[in-house]
Amino acid sequence: MLSERLGVxxxxxxxxxxxxxxxxxGGGTGGSRSMYASGTAIVEAxxxxxxxxxxxxxxxxxxxxADIEFKQGRFVVAGTDRxxxxxxxxxxIRSGLALPADVPQSLDVTHVTETIPSAFPNGCxxxxxxxxxxxxxxxxxxxxxxxxxxxxxxxxxxxxxxxGGVVQAIGQALVERTSYDGDGQLLTGSYMDYAxxxxxxxxxFTVASHPVPAKTNPxxxxxxxxxxxxxxxxxxxxxxxxxxxxxxxRDIAMPATPDRVWQAIAQARxxxxxxx
Numbered sequence: 001m002l003s004e005r006l007g008v009x010x011x012x013x014x015x016x017x018x019x020x021x022x023x024x025x026g027g028g029t030g031g032s033r034s035m036y037a038s039g040t041a042i043v044e045a046x047x048x049x050x051x052x053x054x055x056x057x058x059x060x061x062x063x064x065x066a067d068i069e070f071k072q073g074r075f076v077v078a079g080t081d082r083x084x085x086x087x088x089x090x091x092x093i094r095s096g097l098a099l100p101a102d103v104p105q106s107l108d109v110t111h112v113t114e115t116i117p118s119a120f121p122n123g124c125x126x127x128x129x130x131x132x133x134x135x136x137x138x139x140x141x142x143x144x145x146x147x148x149x150x151x152x153x154x155x156x157x158x159x160x161x162x163x164g165g166v167v168q169a170i171g172q173a174l175v176e177r178t179s180y181d182g183d184g185q186l187l188t189g190s191y192m193d194y195a196x197x198x199x200x201x202x203x204x205f206t207v208a209s210h211p212v213p214a215k216t217n218p219x220x221x222x223x224x225x226x227x228x229x230x231x232x233x234x235x236x237x238x239x240x241x242x243x244x245x246x247x248x249x250r251d252i253a254m255p256a257t258p259d260r261v262w263q264a265i266a267q268a269r270x271x272x273x274x275x276x
Contacts, residue, residue, distance in 0.1 A: 001039060001153065005046050007073015007085055025112045032223020035153060039219045041113035048111060052104040057084055059099060060092050119214035119222040123147035125231030129239040136262030138174055138240060144206040145231060150214040150222035158224055159207050165228015166205060171197035173236040177255045248272065
């Protein structure tokens with residue numbers, strides 16, 4: 001966004017993070033707010049840089065501020081071919097461009113955005129599972145998700161977040177279980193004992209986007225970080241219960257491990273009595 005809107009080459013952008021001395025406000029990221037909060041701050045800061053730049057460019061290009069336009073990453077004297085970009089303008093200032101006292105002395109901007117209202121995503125996730133009644137093993141064989149994240153800034157990262165969230169959900173729904181002994185000692189304290197989903201445990205995902213831009217921020221973005229897990233938990237467990245409903249099972253606790261599923265099927269069969 002910074003590169004495209006301000007015309008700064010992408011390789012000239014530097015991101016500084018992890019240095020609290022540089023912070024004027026902060027609190028970390030969470031709740032899918034990174035893009036709509038930080039993104040809004042960036043957009044607002046860019047507008048401030050452009051406004052400062054128009055005043056500085058008027059000096060560098062010897063024109064009235066009212067005649068300076070910002071187009072395609074350049075400050076342009078309206079109706080002429082005279083222009084300068086932000087990098088060139090910054091270089092001129094550092095090289096000693098004589099600046100009147102009533103104009104900004106640099107392009108530097110420090111900005112904190114106001115609190116941005118939450119922008120919740122929407123979507124539909126569908127899972128198809130197959131259950132072996134003799135072992136209780138569950139396989140997720142198909143998974144599709146259609147999501148509305150508002151304006152999608154980086155499609156690759158968004159799809160990656162969906163993939164990761166769905167895998168997290170499959171793990172929580174089917175294999176991840178913490179166990180304690182009678183004294184409260186954790187028994188599943190390492191990955192030798194605590195099961196995480198692996199590549200063979202998940203199918204290829206079908207992911208589609210149906211964006212409806214939000215109206216609560218200038219980018220039109222919505223959160224997406226939790227969507228994969230939120231959709232995955234419900235769709236996978238609903239599919240499991242739907243598959244087990246043939247035995248009269250209407251509920252099963254997570255994680256739906258093979259032993260838990262097998263026991264539920266066995267109990268349901270016993271409750272039904274012998275076939276006549």
